[in-house]
Amino acid sequence: MKGIDLISHAKNTWCPGCGNFAVQHTLKDLLAQMDGEGLPLEKVVLVAGIGQHGKIFDFLNLNGFYSLHGRTIPVATGIRLANPDLTVICVTGDGDSYAEGLDHLIFAAKRNLDITVLVHDNRVYGLTTGQFTPTSPYGYRGHSTPGGEKEVPLNPMELMLASGASFIGRGYTGRRDELKRLIREALLHRGFSFVDILQICATYNDLTGYYNERVYTWSDEDAGDRQSAYRKAREWDYSTDARIGLGVMYRHTAPTFEDAYPVPGEMTPGERDGWVARIMSERS
Amino acid sequence: MAEGEVSVLIGGKAGEGISSAGQIIAHLLGQLGYRVHMYFDYPSLIKGGHNFAIIRGAQGKIGAVRSRVDLILALDQETLRVHEPRLNDHGVVVYNTDAARYPSGIGIPIRSILAAEQAPAVMGNSAILGAFVRAAGIEWPLAEKVFTKSFRKGTGQNLRIARRAYEASEERLRVTARGGPGIPAFTGNEAMGIGLIEAGLGVYLSYPMSPTLNLLHFLAAHADEVGIRAIQPESEIAVILAALGCAYAGTRAAVGTSGGGFSLMVEALGLAGMAELPIVIVLGQRAGPSTGLATYTAQADLGFAIHAGHGEFPRLVLAPGDAEEGRIWIRAAMDLAWKYQLPALFLPDRIICEGMYSLDPAETMNHMADPVMAGSDDHPYLRYALTDSGISPLRFPPVKGEVIRVNSHAHDTDGITTEEPGVTRAMAEKRKRKLLGLAKEIEGMHPVNVAGDPDAATGVLCWGSNKGICAELGEGLGLRVIQPVALWPFPEESFAKAMAGVERFFGVETNETGQLARLVRQFGYRADGMVLKYDGRPFMVDELEQELVRVMA
Numbered sequence: 001m002k003g004i005d006l007i008s009h010a011k012n013t014w015c016p017g018c019g020n021f022a023v024q025h026t027l028k029d030l031l032a033q034m035d036g037e038g039l040p041l042e043k044v045v046l047v048a049g050i051g052q053h054g055k056i057f058d059f060l061n062l063n064g065f066y067s068l069h070g071r072t073i074p075v076a077t078g079i080r081l082a083n084p085d086l087t088v089i090c091v092t093g094d095g096d097s098y099a100e101g102l103d104h105l106i107f108a109a110k111r112n113l114d115i116t117v118l119v120h121d122n123r124v125y126g127l128t129t130g131q132f133t134p135t136s137p138y139g140y141r142g143h144s145t146p147g148g149e150k151e152v153p154l155n156p157m158e159l160m161l162a163s164g165a166s167f168i169g170r171g172y173t174g175r176r177d178e179l180k181r182l183i184r185e186a187l188l189h190r191g192f193s194f195v196d197i198l199q200i201c202a203t204y205n206d207l208t209g210y211y212n213e214r215v216y217t218w219s220d221e222d223a224g225d226r227q228s229a230y231r232k233a234r235e236w237d238y239s240t241d242a243r244i245g246l247g248v249m250y251r252h253t254a255p256t257f258e259d260a261y262p263v264p265g266e267m268t269p270g271e272r273d274g275w276v277a278r279i280m281s282e283r284s
Numbered sequence: 285m286a287e288g289e290v291s292v293l294i295g296g297k298a299g300e301g302i303s304s305a306g307q308i309i310a311h312l313l314g315q316l317g318y319r320v321h322m323y324f325d326y327p328s329l330i331k332g333g334h335n336f337a338i339i340r341g342a343q344g345k346i347g348a349v350r351s352r353v354d355l356i357l358a359l360d361q362e363t364l365r366v367h368e369p370r371l372n373d374h375g376v377v378v379y380n381t382d383a384a385r386y387p388s389g390i391g392i393p394i395r396s397i398l399a400a401e402q403a404p405a406v407m408g409n410s411a412i413l414g415a416f417v418r419a420a421g422i423e424w425p426l427a428e429k430v431f432t433k434s435f436r437k438g439t440g441q442n443l444r445i446a447r448r449a450y451e452a453s454e455e456r457l458r459v460t461a462r463g464g465p466g467i468p469a470f471t472g473n474e475a476m477g478i479g480l481i482e483a484g485l486g487v488y489l490s491y492p493m494s495p496t497l498n499l500l501h502f503l504a505a506h507a508d509e510v511g512i513r514a515i516q517p518e519s520e521i522a523v524i525l526a527a528l529g530c531a532y533a534g535t536r537a538a539v540g541t542s543g544g545g546f547s548l549m550v551e552a553l554g555l556a557g558m559a560e561l562p563i564v565i566v567l568g569q570r571a572g573p574s575t576g577l578a579t580y581t582a583q584a585d586l587g588f589a590i591h592a593g594h595g596e597f598p599r600l601v602l603a604p605g606d607a608e609e610g611r612i613w614i615r616a617a618m619d620l621a622w623k624y625q626l627p628a629l630f631l632p633d634r635i636i637c638e639g640m641y642s643l644d645p646a647e648t649m650n651h652m653a654d655p656v657m658a659g660s661d662d663h664p665y666l667r668y669a670l671t672d673s674g675i676s677p678l679r680f681p682p683v684k685g686e687v688i689r690v691n692s693h694a695h696d697t698d699g700i701t702t703e704e705p706g707v708t709r710a711m712a713e714k715r716k717r718k719l720l721g722l723a724k725e726i727e728g729m730h731p732v733n734v735a736g737d738p739d740a741a742t743g744v745l746c747w748g749s750n751k752g753i754c755a756e757l758g759e760g761l762g763l764r765v766i767q768p769v770a771l772w773p774f775p776e777e778s779f780a781k782a783m784a785g786v787e788r789f790f791g792v793e794t795n796e797t798g799q800l801a802r803l804v805r806q807f808g809y810r811a812d813g814m815v816l817k818y819d820g821r822p823f824m825v826d827e828l829e830q831e832l833v834r835v836m837a
Contacts, residue, residue: 008700009700010700010701040682040684042681042682042683042684042685042686043681043682045533045681047529050692055701057689057691057701058700058701061687062687063681063682063687063688063689064687064688064689064690064691064699065529065532065559065689065690065691066559066689066690066691066692066693066695066699066701067525067555067692068525068551068552068555068692071521071525071552073522074517074521074522074523074525074526074529075525075526075528075529075532076529077517077522077525077526077529078487078525078526078527078528078529078530078531078532078533078535078537079529079530079532079533080529081487081513081515081526081529081530081535082486082487082529082530082532082533082534082535082537083533083534083535083680083681085682086533086681086682103518103519103522104518104521104522107517107518107522261513261515264507264508264511264512264513265511266486266511267510267511272481272482272484272510275481275509275510276478276481276482276645277645279478279506280468280643280645281468282433283311283314283433283468283469283470284314284315284465284466284467284468
């Protein structure tokens, strides 16, 4: 299996230079590689939200559920309840997961649902032509905020740490090898894995230069330390100038949602009839 | 007492176990061979306030209570203040001497009985039950048997309390056994839970909301023994989407809510329609709009259920008329949802959800509807393959060498997004063909009940919990009662048969606008008059009789 075999027949409609290409190619190469390492492709399910990121569903030949805006995570919850043998990857956007579907993100972290959430965080609504999102920098000028946005951005790293996520990382589409290693670790982590992927929007929010000047790689050694993680999370607030750390920010082991709700043995029709007869007779 | 029947009212404060005591009385009457119905009335609060239940036992199937009763069991004075006018001539009052007074009644010193057994105040309802048994002339051994099965904990202590109160009471009536075997009684919520388990439910999801709370509680309580999971996610939005995730991966899921929660689910209802994912949605109707009367009843969500969602997509809408139909038809809802890969809305009203009904274990439906599965040699697998029936054969991941995609966008046969007009139209027509097949199948499932006098030229059109009360009055007044269970796709043929020979008909509904009457007007039937009730309370038998006679005059 090669990565190229995972490209579907659908016509790619992202803008030239879009950061989504980097995520798509990273994912396809990684999954093709992992197919030979014990994660068969047919066991991977992609759950996509709505936004430019979501088109990855069409462009990759993978099992998938193209959901609604903000609603990847509850769908993933159902898939994992039905079959915990499936590896579920939510591909979402910053509008998708930090605005419309924020509650689901927090609750999946709280439950330690064993899925991987990849947030294509270009910090702008691309498909709807450039409005601010929850992670747009303060003062961002778009069609809906011609005078500059007046809200400070949300810091998803801090939020996920507070919510109980057991794996938190940040990647950057300008550093694909690092991104690939990070997603691989996220997929292998047992529990809720969250990866904020800084990606540029070539049309509305091209921060290539800004990111290239500021990114550096976190040391992995203190990834298990919560205090270090808080410090790393707060180093850059998605608005004011600071160094931007990449890699695994926090990682720990905890019981998962699936541990709490394992798939029970199914009753045979005969057993079911017996149960009904019993509950009826208990009332007679 | 009305011939061959008995009505009991029990009242007290919220938290005093009125509902559970009422249910035990229903079980007692069921064991005496009566068909029962219990109406439970409670305000939306946890402790205090006035709760009451009316339990009626009768010879034939019933689905409503009378406004007058033969016995009042009063745990407090408020019960007597509110309900004493309901008492029939020669009616009997049993009351708690610590909190009420009624000179000709049977006073039970509950506090001292509890003290003698060192029991907490919450066991006071066992005392009133024991006193009731004696007052109604019911044999102690039968009561002991029912109590033993019904008390969830502290059985011995509760039994001793009931026995002490039994001794302190006196026989005033003779509620005699009707002969024949005992008939089990269930709430509609329990009956629907049984039906869902029979339907092969794997996962039930619900965000707590009255009146379907007890469906969640019932399934959660039995989850381990029947091998299902009952899950409470963060919102109704998460509830329905998780259920659709289950469906994608091949697990039968159902969700329960009420109008407000269903409002939140509507976006994903369209997703179920577009992505062709099966789901059963139990929409327990309560009085709206908005928060409305949280613990009271209405039948005002029929139009909403049929039309909810943007765009056009097939769906199934069913409304059971009692607990029995709740059990039987919810299974059909699940089977049909999976066969036709669409959302099924199940619309009990609050009276069915929380009311109690006799349930004949032998009542079932012999109708098989299996999902259409793809063969392992169908390659490449196409999740939305075009077929004559519109049904695309199913497969669930993982399947080696196949890609299984579902999509909220317009999509091609492989599930990949499309904006191409020809494919868009072909897929819309494919979904429409499913509705036509479903409509045809439903016609063969007896989707319209006829009761009362089936040959009468004057008809009563009703749905949901008004089934029982209309059938009862239809027999007495010589009216033909027509009650569709299937409401969408509307069973035109079966309805026409049910209406053949009807010269005029009157609608009975628990809403302001006559939603079923409006629906049938689309098919050329115009009601000659309506009896509508929209104060959160159900019709009582004597009340509806008067109203019907008035409107038909």
